[in-house]
Amino acid sequence: MEARWRDIDFLLQRPGKLVSDGFEPGPEVCSAARSVCLVIGSSLSLQLREFLRDFKILVIGAGGLGCEMLKDLALSGFGNIDVIDMDTIDVSNLNRQFLFRMHDVGKPKAQVAAEKIMQRIKGVTVTPHYGRIEDKDIEFYREFQLIVLGLDSLEARSYINSIACSFLEYNEDGELDMSTIKPMVDGGTEGFKGHARVILPGFTPCFHCTLWLFPPQVTYPLCTLAETPRSPAHCIEYVHLIQWGQDREGESFNPDNPEHMTWMYEQALKRAEQFNISGVTYSLTQGVVKNIIPAIASTNAIVSAICSLEALKLATMCSKGLDNYMMYSGTQGVYTHTVSYEKDSSCMVCSPGVPVEVDGSITLQEFIDMLLLDARFKDKLSKPSVSFQGTNLYMQAPPVLEEMTRPNLQSSLLSLMGSKGVLNVNDRKLAGVLRVQVAFRNVATPMAV
Template sequence: METMDTNLDLPGRWMDIEKIIKRSGPFASPDFQPDTKETPRIMNNLQNDFKVLVIGAGGLGCEILKNLALSGFRNIDVIDMDTIDVSNLNRQFLFRRKDVGKSKAEVAAAFINNRITGCNVTPYKCRIQDKEEDYYRQFKIVIAGLDSIEARRWINGLLVNLVVVDENGDIDPETVIPLVDGGTEGFKGQARVILPRISSCFECSLEAFPPQVSYAICTIANTPRVPEHCIQWALLFGLQDATLEKPFDPKKFDNDNPDHMNWLFECAKKRAENFNIQGVTYKLTQGVAKNIIPAIASTNAIIAAACCNEAFKFCTDSSGYLNNYMMYNGLNGVYTFTFEYEMKEGCAVCGTNIVTVEFNKTANLQEFLEKITTDSRFQFKKPSLRANGKNIFMQGILHASTVPNLEKNLPQLGIEEGDEITVTDPALPGIGVRMKVKYC
């Protein structure tokens, strides 16, 4: 039997794409200029000039990469820090059993490059936080297929920061890199188009996501009562404790790495033994450290198609793009709904960054920290606080020196009514949320 050469382009492969870009239509942008045989501008842009970044090579990412490659995009980067697990094979169709244990980004890129002639998918097995700002500036558009709220907040904040605004408040449109965000949970999904500093950003709608389960820091640090407290202690304090030996760099802790997760389990188990707490298991440790969301192949396909459709429309002007949110529910049939998320006044990322927080004058910093950590508007993970030019509470190497401040009230720390506390958090790159204190 003769084997088909996958390196040969199929005749008429781009026929359907050409029907869209070679003629105008009622939904085309006013700036749309159809391709001609003499000047195939749009196709040249898709195949040669526009670079697209795909974040995530899992359930959504595999579908997104396939759709982009079959829509004419050739210059694609994909970032994913995970490796392939057997459980992925039922829906992440770019992977095979022989690929288990390998990098998702690398295997997905190799599959697409081998299958689609001329396509150049460049993989990176790393965290998105490991890349410099200049790396992200090269892309025409970014598509996120992530199940992590924290990662989505980070890339959203970065793209907002990359927008250049002059002294008059005017935006340089050349610095605006759209973010197409997709997400699924079971039979439900959503897709949205974010134009940094022009439309609402991901942070504007953060309250629409249920806040992650959180525990009081003082309970975790001093009086743990349940196994989850011990696991959270290992995450928050154990990783930062220089006296605890670790077989990895604590700054690069990876909850998908079995060695890292096993260390976390052992650390939490020892903590539990010290307080006579039963029930710390490896499975529970994984459940606390990772937010595992159920995935269904059909939902991934629908949401990925919506995301790539928006990217194609934006890059070709062949139709107006989504304004700006689409939700899908396939639980009891097929239902979709679109609406516009408005920019949120006082948004921590694209707003004024100044928020007034009412607080009891006699309460201590520990209670203030718990108040802002559990506030659904912010959903901070590991906040650091500065006020009046001083470190009030810090993560990392300054953590131990600022822990005693947790028992002091704000006036004892020199913070009067009307003063601002700047809060930084890993979820918000390069952004400090300024909180004006109002005593009640």
């Protein structure tokens, strides 16, 4: 037994009270993992080590959380990891993004992180992708069996969520095809607080189902800022939002320009003195203006460890998974709490679709026109393309597909679909797909024989 894998082997080769249904301890991939992952193909006696080595996992983000996640996943036996990040290394990252050194400043995070992991952990392949998540097409994401998110932005999470949910397929009765689930593990940290969640789109709540979990960005009423500031942040925001425009008219504020930031700090300090408020510092000014939340290395390490363990559980079924949201707080002592959030049955992103009832005689063209007028979708759609069970009914682009599918516009939707069912609507305004659950009225039912 290779020393490096000793603890992983303990987990995978021993029985336990918390293992998932169908888990069989041993050096081979158990039937439960085989059915969940649907990736083993015909090889029935695949060795676990090989299985984990070939398991395709994508880490999104190579920052504070991403560095930790890459290290944890590689040391847990995952041998085929991709990582995507659009950022380059900044000197301010070095205190916690431990894979980076001074001489790496300016280089792409994904590339340096991948090199460092491969140097330190033999036998692991990490493929870097330097760029925006939006620049990869949907087929790029399809090939991964699991997506792990180490992000700090809600927009990026929503985007990946839409992508993962767009792989879901539902039958005509709105039942989910379990083999189309693309599992996600999400980590997030904010100072001493963090969370980890397991998302099985279509099965557990997706991001969109629980958008309310994310607090709105802190804003202050302008009258408070102008007349009754009570905190250092109020003074800084006053200078940022009001005074800059008055004193430096026509000049746009650049948070990365040290002269601009120093001016802002000095003015905020003057204002604070005027109102007898203490606590305005240069770094607080930066924090308020750039909306920076201090990153704590230990929080990243804890959240990343939890996420990586969940990834291992999902891949091997060696233990029951997190159900489904864990929060961590290290503000006063160490506290964790797990809650099971519920799916929003009418979620636009992960549900079997928004129900739409149409007349049995409607043509595809009339149906598309109707979608564009429907208050529920009209701000989400501009030029919708429609597909049904993998067949393109009408595509707006490329021109060759448009021409091929154009005759369908005059056909009746019912004749194209055969019966009720779930249509996938794509539009360049949407990150993923919009599913519409179509039912027909005024359809003559065939006589029972």
